[in-house]
Amino acid sequence: MTLIFGHRGAAGTFPENTMPSFQEAARLGADGIELDVQMTKDGTxxxxxxETVDRTTNGSGAVLDYTYDELSKLDASHTFSEKTGFCTIPTLEEVLHWLSKTxxxxxIEFKNNKQKYRGLEEEVITLVRKYGLESRTVFSSFSQTSIMKCRELAPDIETALLYKFGVRIPWLYAKRLGxxxxxxxxxxxxxxxxxLTLLNNIAVRPYTVNDEExxxxxxxxxxxxxITDYPDRAVRILRENR
Structure with a gap:
């Protein structure tokens, strides 16, 4: 059975990485959600x-230069403000608290391949454990260092190799990384x-698959x-096959 992860929630129709977007993905029948994590100046x-708030909010500047109190005042409704009204940038804890009831x-994608956030992996693992979500969580990152750190700190939580291209024999690389x-x-x-990857017992979850074909x-x-911006489209098409 092919599972469906809502990319940043239901990012094709709702403001990405916001609670309304995650709630919409759940309403549409997604099996899971995908989201990105970074860290504020005060460690939230x-x-x-x-890495900056410019594209998705009415603010500007680096995430790392804001305290969470300052960040929470920004409107993250982006191009969907007429549909949702004001949306905050959620904390990971807020999302996990909601998700634990589903x-x-x-x-969880660690966005630390460009900006290095000291202690990000530790904080995320602590929150996942707080809500007992170890068996329902996958960690991914373009940073191999970050994924290795997650494996070291939390070997019981699944990790995934995230990449665009250039990995010719991915099942071997995945096994080498563990x-x-x-x-x-x-x-x-x-x-x-x-x-071949599936035959080698390595799960394959491509991103960001939006077109019907x-x-x-x-x-x-x-x-x-x-992993898709349109969970409704994926549910309709993939569950025909189910």
Missing amino acids: VVVIHD ELLIN VSAIHPNYKYIAAPVIW SLRKLGKLGISAV
């Missing part, structure tokens, strides 16, 4: 994709590579999950 783990899975899944850009992974094709290949 927050859910936002970019059956959703969660893929991760149990790959999260490749769907445009750069061919069917034979998907099959790709969803249908990948679903027929039996991939482990898709």
Whole structure:
């Protein structure tokens, strides 16, 4: 069965990485959500994709230069303000508290390949454990160092290799790193590579799969999950195959 992860919630129709977006993904029938974490000046783990707030809020500047109190005053409704009204940048704890009352899975991406956040992995692991979500969590990052640190600190929580392209034999690389899944850009992974990776007991969860043709094709290949901005579209197409 191919699972469906809402990319930043339901980012195609709601403001990405906000509570309304995550709640919409759940309402649409997604199996899980994907989100990004960074850290404020005062050490709060927050859910936002970019290293700056410029693109998705009415503010400007680096996330790391804000305290959480300052960050919480920004409007993250982005281009969906008419639909949702004012939206805050949520803390990871806020999302996990809500998610713990559901059956959703969660893929937490560490956004520390450009900006190094000291202690980010430790804080995230502490929060995941606080809400007892170890078995429902996947950690991913473009930073191999970050994933290795997660494996060292929390070997019981699943880790995944996140990459765009350039990994020719991903199942071998995943095994070498000790991760149990790959999260490749769907445009750069061919069917034979998907099959061989799955045969080697490494889960395959491509991102960000939005068009119907790709969803249908990948679903027929039996991939482990898709990460998509449009959970409603994925639910409709992939559950036809189920």
